[in-house]
Amino acid sequence: MESIQIKTDMIQLDQLLKLGSILQSGGEIRFLLEEKRIFVNGILCEAKRKKIHVGDVVEIKGVGTYTVTRA
Template structure:
């Protein structure tokens, strides 16, 4: 599991995936959502701008698992 540090109270899912180098642009997230490959805290996520907070865990099937870490 890779920790992704943020400096704000929250981050949107597409922004987190860009920070984690899973996607290069925010538009690429649609491909992952359509393929039903993203889980947030164990639940399937279909919202590209889902708000994530400290402690949330994002799993992208075939890419990795990422934990949101606040400062």
């Protein structure tokens, strides 16, 4: 499990994936959402702008699992 550090208490899912270099652009998240491959804290996520907080775990099936930590 890798960690992605953020400087704030919260970040949007699409911004987090760009910050972590998982996606090159925020628009790419649409495909992962349509394929139902993104889970936040074990729950299927269907919103690209879902608020992600420090301590949350984001799993992308076939890509990896990421813990959000404070920078």
